[in-house]
Amino acid sequence: MDFGHPAAIFVSSFIIGLSGAMMPGPLLAVTIRHASVRGFSAAPLLVLGHAILEAALVCLLLFGLMEWIRGDAAIIAIALLGSAMLLRMAAGMAMEVRTLRFDPAAGGSLERPNDGKGSGGVRPVIDGIVTSASNPYWSLWWATIGLGYLMLSRGQGWRGVLAFFxxxxxxxxxxxxxxxxxxxxxxxxxxxxxxRGVVGACAVFLVFFALTFGYFGVSRLVRIL
Incomplete structure (x- = not known):
């Protein structure tokens, strides 16, 4: 494949990105949780939050302001803070399980009292940002594969970068x-x-990822001490 053409960059970026997106992670659990409550409309909002974070990161990488994410200190901090954020989200899900109800009179909507739906599309967007930023493997991907691919794309100017993104x-x-x-x-x-079982399962998955990220951060910290 000729990576000197934006179309080739686009296709390869899509394939590589899809292989990563399909791997189970916190964003998948949150997508299932939100889609079960709000319906399909939650999915594009979560993707929007994810895209906002990645657009900001790409800009920072292009200006050379994010080289620090290659360092152990940044990876450890992201892993431990991410673990704490995911545990907080999981705790929130676990606490709300008993109040969840299915309301067929509302067209099959799935809600709990005071779910915060009045906040419109803000909550899924924020969750899309938070769950993505909390994943240290997301940071490692951008510090290695993503950064290298971005530099390759940059050789084709703004068209190459745009095709990649x-x-x-x-x-x-x-x-x-x-x-x-x-x-x-x-x-x-x-x-x-x-x-309630679906939401409970999502909470369990978030706890699993939180513990995994916490172990990753602590083990890396111990290794460098």
């Missing part, structure tokens, strides 16, 4: 919109018990 974001969108659509389509089969 669009291909990467579309791969995330393709996967998470698919997940959001699948979860939303299955909401008609939900009962209170099933819904």
């Amino acid at each position: 669009i291909g990467h974001i579309l791969s995330d969108a393709a996967w998470y919109l698919f997940v959001g659509g699948a979860v939303s389509a299955g909401r008609g089969w939900f009962t209170d018990r099933i819904y």
